[in-house]
Amino acid sequence: MAQLKASEADRRIAAMEKSGPDHALYLIYGPDHGLAFERASRIAKSSGADMEDAFATVRLDADDAASDPSRLADEAHTVSMFGGKRLIWVRGTTRKNLLKAVEPLLALPPEDAVVIIETGDLKKTAALRSRIEKSPHALAVPCYADGGAAVSQLVADMVQQAGKTIDRETARALVDLLGGDRLASRGEIDKLLLYTGEDREITMDHVSTIVGDAASLAIDSVVDAAATGDMAKMEKTTKRLLAQGTAPFLIINACLRHFQMLHMARARMASSRQDAGSIIGGLRPPINFQRKDAVVRALRLWSGPDLEKTSRRLDAVLLECRSNAALEQPLLMTMLLAITRQAQRLSRLN
Template sequence: MSRPDPAIRVVLIHGSDTGLISERAAGFAKTILGKNDDPFALVRLDSSEIAGDPGRLADEANTIALFGGTRAIWVKVSGNRPIQAAVEAVLAAPPQDAWIVLEAGDIKKGVGLRKICENARGAAAIACYADNDAALDRLIDSELQEAKLSIEPDARALLRSLLGADRLASRSEVAKLCLYALGTGTIDIDAVRAVVGDAGASATDEAVDAAALGDAAGLDKAFRRILGSGTAAFVVANAALRHFHLLHRIKAAAEDGMPQSTAIERYAGGIFFQRKGKLEQQLRIWTADRLLMALERLDGAIFDSRLKANIADEVIGQALLAVTMLARARR
């Protein structure tokens, strides 16, 4: 995805690793846009908007950029709102200066959008599943190289064992470890034990839960404490993104007829038991549509924080507060 193929104008990014899907979608959109700073060059849509107006996707894809250059139409595919017809219409008459990025969840082979994008000449499908050891080593090495650090073999083995379920979560943990070890030259096993896993997770969970519950004071207190400890703001943003994906998955399953208790057990069975009460309270506050609004806000903040690293903490802080206000309005 480092050099988009002009012959492929629709890219479906799907799978079970929501963090990796979000990371690749954001990275691909950034590659498409390059140095284009036109605020209208990136268009974010939800599948519900396209399902309600099937011609919207083709219209956006064929709109000429005001200041020239390429455009990216980033579509978050969620729920059971079919958009296959809209995607097929774009493939029948591909745009010249735009790419469609479809960010979806796990899709079975030979079904829906995956079938279309795997078989169409002008489309591609990229699957994102939990990282294996080799992929985790590449992720660890990329973060270490950027921080100018090395890691002892036993520390690497322990770190690898604590990662893997979600790419964004894994990257956040390694970045947090690098911040902790900055200036030491080498990361040892004690540093991994001190930082990765449960250490520091309670403050992040506290900030995320405060945002989801509409508790602005609680968010401010937890967020300030996290930044004061030297942890980067994107660690909280990534945790919030994963949590709101979880809320939306449970809400969508419940709206499709699954009992909410069953949906919680299926999708959040591994969550710390003391958070389950808060999770149930959050599900009473949020609707599926408002969860999509929150996800879009968090997605945008993470993307913007990468483009504006010097004000990343402020960008993410404002997004978390905006999400908190959405929850407070429902309360």
């Protein structure tokens, strides 16, 4: 069966970067969209296709690929005019049956093309995921939020590649400040490396100055206000962030990570019979002390099914933002208003 454990994905992709892709089709899925994009990009580069050549690299929206099921196979089996590998990269989600477009490729895999399907989170029972996991010609690559060990490795790799050093205590402090989203973590580490300039050693002063800045704290404030039903604070802080140039998708992504964390914490409450305060107090990396009370209130407020439903809506909104940047801000405000009103309704019921 062609499926990877989440912990094996980076090692497998590193091997592809040395010797080339080992399957004709790759399904990159999961809730961490930053990590999904990073892994899809690495596989794309390893394919050997010229990513600047529109004939060698074809990019398709998932909805378009599903609307014309024969197009994906036609593109994959088209012979390059000038020789060499071709890359077919499908991105986004669709309510249509994308599996119909994929089936011909599993029956007759292309010899001179690599197909990448980068999508959102998929249940184990999802038809597309299930079919690809059973095919010897395709590989499913899961992308879940980074845990502490993965973030530590990311820090170590990026610092080493930059020719700098960081001691264990400073590295641990940096990891505690970074979240589980791979793309956001890379952005913070890149910013830190740029700030250190010609300094060879990264110090605690560098980390405290650059990482976890006021904008990040303000985004957390928006998330907590929405999750606890504080409409005035949510609207005021969101408007200030947008006026300062904060990208709407960063706020949506922070909301998604927060509700996924609450969903996990709610499950632990049910299995361990601990109260909300104990569960939040035991999280690693720890919740910032300034946020702890608000996070505990949110965990007490939201049920498991409500958290799961909201996480899925946020996931869908984030993908829609990526496909239509012009709608980012309206989508953000609509989603935040919906979450805040739901929190207010839950407060009245409790």
